[in-house]
Amino acid sequence: TGSTRPERILAAVQRKATKGDARSVVNTIDQYCRYQEWAMNVGDEKGAILDSIVCEVKPSVMLELGTYCGYSTVRIASMLPPNARLLTLEFNPAYAAVARQVIAWAGVEDKVVLIEGPSGDWIPKMKEEFGVTSFDLVFLDHWKDRYLPDTKLMEECGLLRTGSILLADNVICPGTPEYLEYVRGSPRYESKYFRSHLEYTRVEDGLEKSVFLG
Numbered sequence: 001t002g003s004t005r006p007e008r009i010l011a012a013v014q015r016k017a018t019k020g021d022a023r024s025v026v027n028t029i030d031q032y033c034r035y036q037e038w039a040m041n042v043g044d045e046k047g048a049i050l051d052s053i054v055c056e057v058k059p060s061v062m063l064e065l066g067t068y069c070g071y072s073t074v075r076i077a078s079m080l081p082p083n084a085r086l087l088t089l090e091f092n093p094a095y096a097a098v099a100r101q102v103i104a105w106a107g108v109e110d111k112v113v114l115i116e117g118p119s120g121d122w123i124p125k126m127k128e129e130f131g132v133t134s135f136d137l138v139f140l141d142h143w144k145d146r147y148l149p150d151t152k153l154m155e156e157c158g159l160l161r162t163g164s165i166l167l168a169d170n171v172i173c174p175g176t177p178e179y180l181e182y183v184r185g186s187p188r189y190e191s192k193y194f195r196s197h198l199e200y201t202r203v204e205d206g207l208e209k210s211v212f213l214g
């Protein structure tokens with residue numbers, strides 16, 4: 001049996017990126033996915049928007065839904081201060097196995113807690129299992145039809161506080177219509193669309209930033 005795409009991305013990182021240098025890992029993955037084979041990382045263009053929002057929010061406790069190969073995990077963790085924590089949730093064990101190694105190669109493992117399993121199961125356990133009070137920033141990048149149910153679940157579990165920010169990838173492509181309708185229509189959120197492109201392509205996509213008003 002041949003290798004999988006995530007395994008080939010990991011091989012490129014271990015071959016070309018400087019160990020312990022998060023930016024080198026990010027650049028290597030972008031290079032590989034732009035010129036060798038496309039993969040569903042948030043990418044360099046939307047990644048720059050993600051960076052600016054992480055920089056603005058300076059989260060102490062952050063949640064990422066959808067780790068995949070760990071590209072955005074490394075991108076975010078490299079911008080967090082030492083005592084900040086990034087919890088990242090991945091359903092697919094094969095993706096998680098690759099992500100652990102990418103995160104380690106980048107040298108950001110001390111800031112990252114990678115959790116394996118379904119978001120619907122883990123979100124209600126965040127407080128008791130990981131001592132989370134609430135999330136300062138949540139990056140939604142997992143199954144697109146889970147954005148809305150998981151947002152409602154985070155509200156119900158008291159994981160969002162006044163000022164918590166949701167940042168959602170792929171709101172145009174593949175698209176998250178029910179989620180967009182909810183955050184744009186709800187008086188409990190202040191939403192803003194950041195127009196961009198689907199990673200490594202000219203197809204329109206964007207990020208939706210929604211502030212929870214409590």
Ligand SMILES: O=C(CSCCNC(=O)c1cc(-c2ccc(F)cc2)cc(O)c1O)c1ccc(O)c(O)c1
Nearest residue numbers: 040041042066091092141142143144169170173174
């Ligand atoms: O894929 C999953 C679900 S998690 C990944 C969610 N992310 C996406 O689906 C995602 C998709 C696209 C995208 C894909 C094809 C296009 F033509 C255009 C866009 C872009 C993104 O930025 C994304 O984040 C999963 C598969 C099998 C399992 O066995 C499992 O466990 C999980």
Ligand SMILES: [Mg+2]
Nearest residue numbers: 042141169170
């Ligand atoms: Mg995405």
